[in-house]
Each structure stands twice: as structure tokens, then as C-alpha cells.
Amino acid sequence: MSTETPKAEVYLGKTDYKVIGTRPIRHDGADKVTGKAIYTADFKLPGMLHGAILRSPHPHANIKSIDTSAAEAMDGVMAVITAADMPGLKDKNASLGEGSVNLLDLGSNVLAHGKVLYRGHAVAAVAAKSVHIAQEALKHIVVEYEELPAVTWVLDAMKDDAPILLDRVRTDDMGEMSESPTNISKHIRFEKGNIEDGFSQCDIVIEKEFRTETVHQGYIEPHASVASWNEDGHLKIWTATQGSFTARQQTAELLELPVSKVTVTPCEIGGGFGGKIAVYTQPVAAMLSQKSGRPVKVTMQRNEVFEGTGPTPGSYMKVKIGATNDGKLVAGEAWLAYDAGAFPGGVIGPGCMCVFSCYEFEHAKVDGYDVLVNKPKTQAYRAPGSTHVAFAVETIVDEIAEKLEMDPIDFRLQNAAKEGTVRVDGLKYPRIGLIETLEALKNSDHYQSKLEGPNKGRGLGCGFWFNIGLKSSVTATVNSDGMVSLIEGSTDIGGTRTSIAMQFAETLGIPAEDVIPKVADTDSIGYTDVTGGSRVTFSTGLAAYKCALDIQDQLRARAADLWECEPENVTIEEGVYSHNGDSMTFKELADKACKVGDPVAGSATVSPDCFTNGFAAHLADVEVDPETGKVTILRYTAVQDAGKAIHPSYVEGQMQGGAVQGIGWTLNEEYFYDDKGTMKNASFLDYRMPTCLDVPMIETIIVEVPNPDHPYGVRGVGEPPICPPPGAIANAIYHATGQRMTELPISPPKLWKAISEK
Amino acid sequence: MKDFDYAAPTALNEAVSLLAQHNGSAKILAGGTDIIVQLREGLKDADVVIDVKKIPELTQLSYSAESGLSMGASVPCYQLYENPEIVGAYGALTDSARIIGGWQIQSRASVGGNLCNSSPAADSIPSLIANNATAHIVGPNGSREVAVTEFCTAPGKNVLESGELLVKITLPARVSKSASAYLRFIPRNEMDIAVAGVGSWVKLSEDGNTIEDARMGLCAVSATPQFAEEASAFLRGKPATDETFAAAGELAKKIASPIDDMRGTVEYRIHLVGVLTKRTLKIACERASEN
Numbered sequence A: 001m002s003t004e005t006p007k008a009e010v011y012l013g014k015t016d017y018k019v020i021g022t023r024p025i026r027h028d029g030a031d032k033v034t035g036k037a038i039y040t041a042d043f044k045l046p047g048m049l050h051g052a053i054l055r056s057p058h059p060h061a062n063i064k065s066i067d068t069s070a071a072e073a074m075d076g077v078m079a080v081i082t083a084a085d086m087p088g089l090k091d092k093n094a095s096l097g098e099g100s101v102n103l104l105d106l107g108s109n110v111l112a113h114g115k116v117l118y119r120g121h122a123v124a125a126v127a128a129k130s131v132h133i134a135q136e137a138l139k140h141i142v143v144e145y146e147e148l149p150a151v152t153w154v155l156d157a158m159k160d161d162a163p164i165l166l167d168r169v170r171t172d173d174m175g176e177m178s179e180s181p182t183n184i185s186k187h188i189r190f191e192k193g194n195i196e197d198g199f200s201q202c203d204i205v206i207e208k209e210f211r212t213e214t215v216h217q218g219y220i221e222p223h224a225s226v227a228s229w230n231e232d233g234h235l236k237i238w239t240a241t242q243g244s245f246t247a248r249q250q251t252a253e254l255l256e257l258p259v260s261k262v263t264v265t266p267c268e269i270g271g272g273f274g275g276k277i278a279v280y281t282q283p284v285a286a287m288l289s290q291k292s293g294r295p296v297k298v299t300m301q302r303n304e305v306f307e308g309t310g311p312t313p314g315s316y317m318k319v320k321i322g323a324t325n326d327g328k329l330v331a332g333e334a335w336l337a338y339d340a341g342a343f344p345g346g347v348i349g350p351g352c353m354c355v356f357s358c359y360e361f362e363h364a365k366v367d368g369y370d371v372l373v374n375k376p377k378t379q380a381y382r383a384p385g386s387t388h389v390a391f392a393v394e395t396i397v398d399e400i401a402e403k404l405e406m407d408p409i410d411f412r413l414q415n416a417a418k419e420g421t422v423r424v425d426g427l428k429y430p431r432i433g434l435i436e437t438l439e440a441l442k443n444s445d446h447y448q449s450k451l452e453g454p455n456k457g458r459g460l461g462c463g464f465w466f467n468i469g470l471k472s473s474v475t476a477t478v479n480s481d482g483m484v485s486l487i488e489g490s491t492d493i494g495g496t497r498t499s500i501a502m503q504f505a506e507t508l509g510i511p512a513e514d515v516i517p518k519v520a521d522t523d524s525i526g527y528t529d530v531t532g533g534s535r536v537t538f539s540t541g542l543a544a545y546k547c548a549l550d551i552q553d554q555l556r557a558r559a560a561d562l563w564e565c566e567p568e569n570v571t572i573e574e575g576v577y578s579h580n581g582d583s584m585t586f587k588e589l590a591d592k593a594c595k596v597g598d599p600v601a602g603s604a605t606v607s608p609d610c611f612t613n614g615f616a617a618h619l620a621d622v623e624v625d626p627e628t629g630k631v632t633i634l635r636y637t638a639v640q641d642a643g644k645a646i647h648p649s650y651v652e653g654q655m656q657g658g659a660v661q662g663i664g665w666t667l668n669e670e671y672f673y674d675d676k677g678t679m680k681n682a683s684f685l686d687y688r689m690p691t692c693l694d695v696p697m698i699e700t701i702i703v704e705v706p707n708p709d710h711p712y713g714v715r716g717v718g719e720p721p722i723c724p725p726p727g728a729i730a731n732a733i734y735h736a737t738g739q740r741m742t743e744l745p746i747s748p749p750k751l752w753k754a755i756s757e758k
Numbered sequence B: 001m002k003d004f005d006y007a008a009p010t011a012l013n014e015a016v017s018l019l020a021q022h023n024g025s026a027k028i029l030a031g032g033t034d035i036i037v038q039l040r041e042g043l044k045d046a047d048v049v050i051d052v053k054k055i056p057e058l059t060q061l062s063y064s065a066e067s068g069l070s071m072g073a074s075v076p077c078y079q080l081y082e083n084p085e086i087v088g089a090y091g092a093l094t095d096s097a098r099i100i101g102g103w104q105i106q107s108r109a110s111v112g113g114n115l116c117n118s119s120p121a122a123d124s125i126p127s128l129i130a131n132n133a134t135a136h137i138v139g140p141n142g143s144r145e146v147a148v149t150e151f152c153t154a155p156g157k158n159v160l161e162s163g164e165l166l167v168k169i170t171l172p173a174r175v176s177k178s179a180s181a182y183l184r185f186i187p188r189n190e191m192d193i194a195v196a197g198v199g200s201w202v203k204l205s206e207d208g209n210t211i212e213d214a215r216m217g218l219c220a221v222s223a224t225p226q227f228a229e230e231a232s233a234f235l236r237g238k239p240a241t242d243e244t245f246a247a248a249g250e251l252a253k254k255i256a257s258p259i260d261d262m263r264g265t266v267e268y269r270i271h272l273v274g275v276l277t278k279r280t281l282k283i284a285c286e287r288a289s290e291n
């Protein structure tokens, strides 16, 4: 490493970029569009077996017995496992970077321990010579269940007489533990100012109740893993994961292996959105491999993805907001209950922190509850917990603006959070860009245009996500042809190979195409946290920046050797190294440096301990068919502060993708349960995500208010854009129909009923 | 999924004897867009799957203004809507063919398969009912004809006896000043199953002002697609106005007995029958006065 690198956490204030801000073709593009990229399901090993997982048909039941003998006796069946094959699990927390997990809960989720807590809960697994044999074998596993009453709605689960999911759960009520078993695993409270005083100063106070249903990330690629437990005790896993190190750690902890005995190779991944952080198939494939002595592949079907993997929670929210007649927000109070699914540890925490995140409130109070229900364990989904509260707050803010006869953007501008604003959880914002985001929307062609005609309405919504830092590592090797291999630990879900390579290239003064980025396995690169929290372009990008400086210093020293001068006398401009009339391009110097002396390789590790604070504002025009309640989105604009858009196309893609997922959540997506607690729509046919015929082209406006904690000003961008759509669309629907819809999804039957009962 | 054999007979009698031989454990494959999914998901199983796309009678499509339409049971949907004469004469049917799945599905999926799958929500059946179609069946005891109105008997069940198969569907020739239209309601704009569907056929007077005859078929609002007989009869002799269409919608709603499920509530589905009846009658009348 070089001795003096500039403090990496400081924004450099550059404006004349060569690579950053351009739109090179992504490094993995050709493989993806020609079908040559290797996903886990494509991966085959000699002698590989196929696994299948037996899942609970009941939402809540005790397992009296499991008889696997008939399945084991079948021709072609090589191994059958149940929770009994899992090493003893401890009631212990393992940190996963973005959050932590209790191993007893994680293990019981991977394979049910004594009790099934949701329909689709994995109970046993088979490895066989073909996937058809494995599936047939599942039918021969006899499980005796004792059915128990189930509860799927969060408020029902909070009642005193609710069926209890886990006897070991007690309420952690702000540090104090309750005595008897309960489904409420946690009560959080944040307070700022004095809420009673606050409301007493208000001229207008609006309180509303909201309800949202469970929704799934809906990534296109079902979960898949291949495991090979070798004779020397080393476990190799190829898998679709957002974090290879996180997958390694969870699997190692569950199987009681040292982490270094597990190698996780991340394959290409077909989406995650927060849903591919927890392990599901990895430990199962590993245990089947250990028992059969053969490599085993386990892939899920779509219904298993819906019923067996983490969606994001349904919620009940009561929110009260007050303002003065001159349009100043004064007080906000929220009571939030999010379901956690079958195990504690849902996304209520961020929900509580995000609820009032977009505005200045002098007085605020939030109570949040983490509640167990008989649904799959919830997981992160793009800005986990923030979309729910944005829906509630943006609806009320819109109504206050309307009652005060103020323009909805002006009202928000007047109250927007800014540098120095203290959030309800006590965090004080550094420089943020919500005001600039709202101003850009105000000046947009869309906002300036008129929307005319019956049954049409326009709505606005804002949203926030923290965007985290965490740990990242990269290494780089300079090749004799002047290209650089860049190895990173961040699995690439949204084009980050390119956005990291671009920051590396910019720093070194070489073209993005001269960098060959590669995501490596857990033995080949330093520890790197999950691809989540919108952190990769920020944090792994920062590592790439530091690594490029390391390489640059090494090359500077090599140039100084050649020119027999001091390194500090070598000047570097846009990849050209010069001294006293001599000069060499990066390529020329690379060639020379590779021929004589030590190879040039560099590395950097970072763990920035900060948030990059992303804000988004969306505008939606809708038309409602009053006879059917069907909503058509006529026009949609997403505006967001990206800090600095490294590759603008990918930033736009994130904004559009987030908007579309938010539109789906708003209009049609929901886990539809019957009264027995069975999900009735575990397929893409009836779980209605928007298709390309359901959304207009999402217009995008990137705002760039540099993040002070990154050399190029980068902020996370992946998560904020899912937060504004429910509020924006619900507000648009209100302006089209006069109906304030407070329950998601605003599906046609619901909206028709509201309109027809008006 | 269990292993099964595959057979692709090239003659009708061969198919009939194969079916008879397997006595219920054989499944017919036309486009396969229902049966393959059902076999893979374990909803059905088969010892042998009989592909009927190599049987000439099942793949023939013929139309003439005098004799009408004869459609082999495995003719894929796209062949219907790509034929302008068929589009002109049987608007409801081609409306249906155009929305069954997407392009990939339509290049395989057949109306015959849609009918034989006998889903309560099958998009082509209301249009077949509205267009007064007849199913032609062959079996071990020879051939018979059944009006499509009578074809379905319960969800997934129909009049086909063990060993029988559907050979073709025929639609009568178009009469002047007549036309039809089909609409379904779905929450999205594609990839969805009808929450309710209505196919309407009308025959107008020469001046286009009066409805002389009408036939309406409904789907997704009862155990089988239905002929809306009372509403159809009501329309005879009525002026082709919005009021008439709405009144027919009210009558059509009377025979809807839907279920509550993830696709819609009972109340909502019944309401939709009224809306769709009104809207399809309007389109059908517009089309009829145009040709």
C-alpha cells in the first residue's frame, strides 16, 4: 500500500470526468444477452444429484413424527434429511452485515424443528438421481401433523388469545422482557420533542389508519444451490446469493463448520431485492451432499419461492400528522405493527426510522411492533419497511396540503428535511438532496404539463432510504497489455461490475473497457458484505478508488525508477505519467512494468461507517375506470438524488425498476390468504406483478447533490425509488375519484367498491 | 411428475383406438398449453400422452361465406385472428383468440383445447356460445354433435366420454348486419385469467337501429360458461341503445353465481357481468352496422 493516499471519505469536488457519467456497455452484457452467463441452475458437476424439498401443507402444526423409510427405499433415492440431521442449534445471534440473525430461528426456517409455522415451511429433503425421482420420493415421506390454529393478520396475532407461534418468544419492550410467551417479539419507540405540545400548536391534524398486505420481491430467478461436501471436509457451494460471505457464514454456523471450511462461489444472479440474503437451499444441498457423498443441486419452483421464502411484511399503521395554517408541519405520531412472518426480526426498525424521514418535525413519536404470524419469515425488500410508512405519511401530507390549499410540491419543499434536520430516531442529516429533488420535479415537463379529462388525477409521493456503507474488498492486477483485472467480492445484481470498474478506471485515467471486473468466490477476495442497502457502488466503488490509487502509486514508483527520479516528481494526468519531458501512457508503463521487476497488483479494503441518504420524489398521472375500478397509469416520472450517477443508464434502470415494483405493490400485488391461512395465489399468474403492458415508460430525472463522504459523491440508488409509488399513486387516485384509499393493494374490486359506495 | 409415453397418431381412427386402449389413463395433447402445465404441476397424470396435431381432421381450418367456419380441434389461435375473413365474421372468437396468453401461447394454443379443458374462465367459450358453435365429437361408437352451450358440465369436466375426442368446431355462416365481440375483465393488461368474461353476438335490422336477434355467453361467473338466455331473448326487437344494453346487462347478471377468490369477490364479479355485457353489446352493434 502507498503511504499517503488522500482521505478516501472526502468528496473531491471534481466536475470534469472522463469515464464517470458515461454509458459504456456493461462488461457482463454479451454473456447475458447471448445466454452464456452461468446461473446456478445451469451449473453441473459429475455425479450430481437433484434435491427436492417437502413442504408443510399446514400454516401451523406440531410435527408428531416423520417417517422417511419408504422414500429412502426407493430406487434412485440417495439421501433423505430432516431437521434431525442438522447439528444442535444454539439460541445465538450471528451478524450478517445488514442485520443479524438468530441461528435457532434460521435453522428452524431452513428445516422445521418440531413445528411448522407456515404453509410451505420446509420439513424434509431428498436427493435422488433425477429431479423427478426426488419429487416422487417426497410423496413417500410420511409426516404426522397435529394441526394448530393459525393467525396471518398482524393485529390478530397481537391479541392476548392469539395462537402462539414460538413458546420461546418474549416481548423485548424497549429493553425489558415480558414474562409469558407472545407473538410480539419487539416494541420500539422513538421520540423527539414533546408530542402533546406539538399537536396543541397545530391548526390542522389528520389521523388515518392504513393496511398493507404481504408482498414478494418477485425476482425472476428462483433460489438455487449446488453443494459438494468433499472427503476432506471442505464444503463447496455454488449459489444465487446477494452475499457470498454472508451465505458462507450462515451455512458454516448452521452446520457447525469453521467459515474457512466453506467456499461459496456466487453464480450470476437473477434478482434478489433483499430476498437472497438469508440461506434456504444452501444448507439443505450441503447436508444432502454430506449424506449422499455426491454433489447435490437444489432448485426451487415458483410456488416454493412464494410460499417458502421471505416476502416483505403486511402491516397495520396508524399515523397522525399536524401542521399550522401557514403550512408548517409540526408534529407526527405513528403506531406501526409489521408482521415478521414466522420468526422474530422483521423490518419494523427501519420502518420506525423512516416514517418521518422526509420532513422536519419538531415533535414526533413512533411506536413499532415486530409481530409473528403464520407466514414465511419476512425478509428485506428494497428499502425494507420504508415503503409502508411512505404510503401512510405521503397520503396524509397530500391531504394537509390540499386542505391548506397549497401546491403539493411547495408544501413539501417548505417542510423538506435538509442538512441538519434531526430525524425521530436522533440521526442528524449531513448534506442531503431532497429539496433539489423536489425542485427538479417541480421544473419537470411532467409537472408543468396539464392533466385534463374526467376520472384522471395526478399524485406526488416522496421516499427515503438510508443506504449503508459496510465492508468491501477489491484486488487488481495490471496486465502487460495495459488492461487491469479487477476482482471484487460484491455479487453483481444491478450492473455494479461496471459501476465499480468505471470508478476504478476514472481514478487511473484509463477507459472503462480496459478494466476486466470479476466477482470472486469467498477464498479469492477479502471479506465483503452483502449486495444490499444500496451500498455496492458507494462502498465497493470506494474500495476500487483506493485500490486504483494504490496501483497508481506503484506505477509512479516504477516510472520514477525508469526515469531515475523521485516518485513525487512524476506527474500523472489522465493516465499519462510524465517527468521532465519524458512521458508514458498507462499502457506503455504497464508493459514496461510487467517485463521488469515485481508484478503490479494492488488491493484495498474499506468499511465506511456512514449512510449515503437517498431521497426520491415521484409523480403519477392515472386514469380510473369508474365502472371497474381499474387504474391505468398514464404518465410517471421518477426523480432521485444519486449523489453522482456513475453509469446514468443503471441509475435510471434502478429508478425505473423500483418505480415498477412500487406500482405493482400499490395496485395488485398481495399474498392472498384463505381463512385457513393458505396462500391462494402462489404463482405469477395470480400474484399480479405488472407486465410491460401495465406501465408506461417511466421517465427519470437524476439529481446530483454529491455525497460528502465519497470521493466522487456517490449515493446509493437502488432502494429509494420503491418508496414513493404507493403514496404518489394513491394521491393520484384520490384526485381522480375523490376516494382516499388507505389499504394496499388498491386492486380493482376494492377501488370499485369505494367509488360505488361514495 | 411421473414418466409417460408419447404417441402421435396420424389418423383419427388410430387416435380413437389408442384412447380406448388406455381407458382413461391417456391424455390428449393439442397445443399443450394446459395439459403440459397440469402434468408438470401434478394436477393430472397420464400413462400416455396422445398428440393430436398430426391428425388431418384436427388441423384443418376452412371458411366460406356460405357454409361458415369449420375449425379443427387443434388449430392454433393465431390462425384465426390472422385471417381477415374470420375476423370479420366471428369478431368475438377472434377477440378471444387474440387474448389467450401471448404470442408464444397463441402459436400453439387451440380453441379446441380451450373448450376441452373446460375451465369456467375459458376465454373462447363465451364467444363460441355467442356465435352458436357446435362441437363435433368422435368416439368408439361413432360420431356425434353437441352444441357448445351444452358442452361443459362442471369445472374441468365436459360431455366427452371415455375414448371420445373433439374433432372440430363449426360456426354457422354470418348473416348480414350481424357481428360479435368478446371482452374479459382482468386487473392487468395481459397474463391473467378472466375475472369475468362476456361474448355478445347481435343481428341488427337493415337500418341498424333495432336488434333482431342476440346471443350472449358468460364465463368466470359460474361453474361452467353459460348461455345468457333470458338477456338474449330480451334484446330481440329492442332498439340498439345504451339503455337497452344496460337492461340486458342487468338480466345477464341474474344468472351469474360466481365465487369469492383471489381474482374477485362475488359482488364485484356480478357487477362486471353487467358492465361487460353493456360494453360488448355496444361493440358488437358498432361492428354489425359497419358490415
Ligand SMILES: Cc1cc2nc3c(=O)[nH]c(=O)nc-3n(C[C@H](O)[C@H](O)[C@H](O)COP(=O)(O)OP(=O)(O)OC[C@H]3O[C@@H](n4cnc5c(N)ncnc54)[C@H](O)[C@@H]3O)c2cc1C
Pocket: B027, B028, B029, B030, B031, B032, B033, B034, B035, B036, B037, B052, B058, B073, B074, B099, B100, B101, B102, B105, B108, B109, B110, B111, B112, B113, B114, B115, B116, B117, B121, B122, B123, B124, B160, B164, B165, B166, B167, B191, B192, B193
Ligand atoms: C402462459 C399461459 C397463458 C394462458 N392464457 C390464457 C388466457 O388468457 N385465456 C384462456 O382461456 N386460457 C389461457 N391459457 C390456457 C390455455 O392456453 C388455453 O386453455 C388453450 O386454449 C388450451 O389449448 P391447447 O391447444 O394448448 O390445449 P391442450 O393443453 O393441448 O389441451 C387442453 C385440454 O383439452 C384436452 N384436449 C385437447 N384437445 C382435445 C381434443 N381434440 N379432444 C379432447 N380433448 C382434448 C387435453 O387433454 C387437455 O385436457 C393460458 C395458458 C398459459 C400457459
